[in-house]
Amino acid sequence: MPEVSKWFSFSWFYPSTFQSFTWENKFYILFLLAIPLLYLLRWLLTLRKKQKLTIALPETKLKSDPLSILRFIPDLLFAMMTALLILALARPQTSNEKVEQWTEGIDIMLVIDISRSMTIQDFRPNRLEAAKQVAKDFIAGRFQDRIGIVIFSGDAYSLAPLTTDYKLLNSYIDEISFEKIEASGTAIGSALAVATNRMRESDSKSKVVILLSDGDNTAGNLDPITAADISHAYDIKIYTIGIGKEGRVPTGKNVFGQTVYSENTLDETTLRKIAEIGEGRFFRASDNQTLEDIFRLIDNYEKAEIKESRFKDTTDYYPVYLKWAIVLFLLWMGLKSTFVSNILKD
Numbered sequence: 001m002p003e004v005s006k007w008f009s010f011s012w013f014y015p016s017t018f019q020s021f022t023w024e025n026k027f028y029i030l031f032l033l034a035i036p037l038l039y040l041l042r043w044l045l046t047l048r049k050k051q052k053l054t055i056a057l058p059e060t061k062l063k064s065d066p067l068s069i070l071r072f073i074p075d076l077l078f079a080m081m082t083a084l085l086i087l088a089l090a091r092p093q094t095s096n097e098k099v100e101q102w103t104e105g106i107d108i109m110l111v112i113d114i115s116r117s118m119t120i121q122d123f124r125p126n127r128l129e130a131a132k133q134v135a136k137d138f139i140a141g142r143f144q145d146r147i148g149i150v151i152f153s154g155d156a157y158s159l160a161p162l163t164t165d166y167k168l169l170n171s172y173i174d175e176i177s178f179e180k181i182e183a184s185g186t187a188i189g190s191a192l193a194v195a196t197n198r199m200r201e202s203d204s205k206s207k208v209v210i211l212l213s214d215g216d217n218t219a220g221n222l223d224p225i226t227a228a229d230i231s232h233a234y235d236i237k238i239y240t241i242g243i244g245k246e247g248r249v250p251t252g253k254n255v256f257g258q259t260v261y262s263e264n265t266l267d268e269t270t271l272r273k274i275a276e277i278g279e280g281r282f283f284r285a286s287d288n289q290t291l292e293d294i295f296r297l298i299d300n301y302e303k304a305e306i307k308e309s310r311f312k313d314t315t316d317y318y319p320v321y322l323k324w325a326i327v328l329f330l331l332w333m334g335l336k337s338t339f340v341s342n343i344l345k346d
Helices: 015-019 026-049 066-089 127-140 166-175 188-199 224-233 268-277 288-301 318-336 339-345
Strands: 092-102 107-113 146-152 156-163 207-213 236-243 248-253 259-263 282-285 307-316
Touching (some): 107 127, 107 188, 127 236, 146 166, 188 268, 224 236, 236 288
Antiparallel strands (some): 146 156
């Protein structure tokens, strides 16, 4: 509603002002309809009881005095006063409600394999791009959870620390490429160690690692099982996702434009053991849809309860209309208690 500083401003009667109100006692507004009905009933009763005199006057002597309409002023003031009292009883008010949402939060590290085997095209357009897309979708579904990113191939690298800046995380994911780490191989143990190091000082009640890989542990100086034991010591839950189809998969094209196939290898046993130690789950993704479903399932597993507080600031405006009603009542009393009323009637 428009800001009105003085109660006697006519702005209180603008339609826009009434539209901005909520009404505590809406039922009373219906009584406004009774005011004209009561006055109509009063007029009919007065008409029946009024004394009638037969007067013979020439038509030329009959005159209509415009001032005679002033005799309705007291009744009009009383009707307006009654309407304002009804408005005051209806309790016009405005409310400003503020909602604050929060969660206790979960710390999540996404550990993504960027080894050369992630170029294989059994996913569209390839394994790495599919993993990047589901990671972005996963982040979009979180609320106030801190998320970090670790990438690995022959070495492991912390790409993003734990943060709630999801826009920044998406930009980091867009930048992920096979050139980020020069060393070849798949260092699963080292990647788990880097993720654990990022989370070991976290005070969060729930800490989660989501490890996505398509190969065997062929690099790094730390055994994956040992790394999983260390993570478990810091109360970190581990989900592992083995990505890639079984058997022959397309690895690219040769110089003649022909598709080249190779046998896909995945150390599923180790990934299962890591998930078992981390009290999480192992998943196998064979295509884009399966990978999306897996991340959606993990998203549901690791949802923190969202709590909210509501603050409602309510301002009442009935005193404004009550003051107007008092002013009109005093005017009405003035007209009823002085000779002015008799003049108006005559």
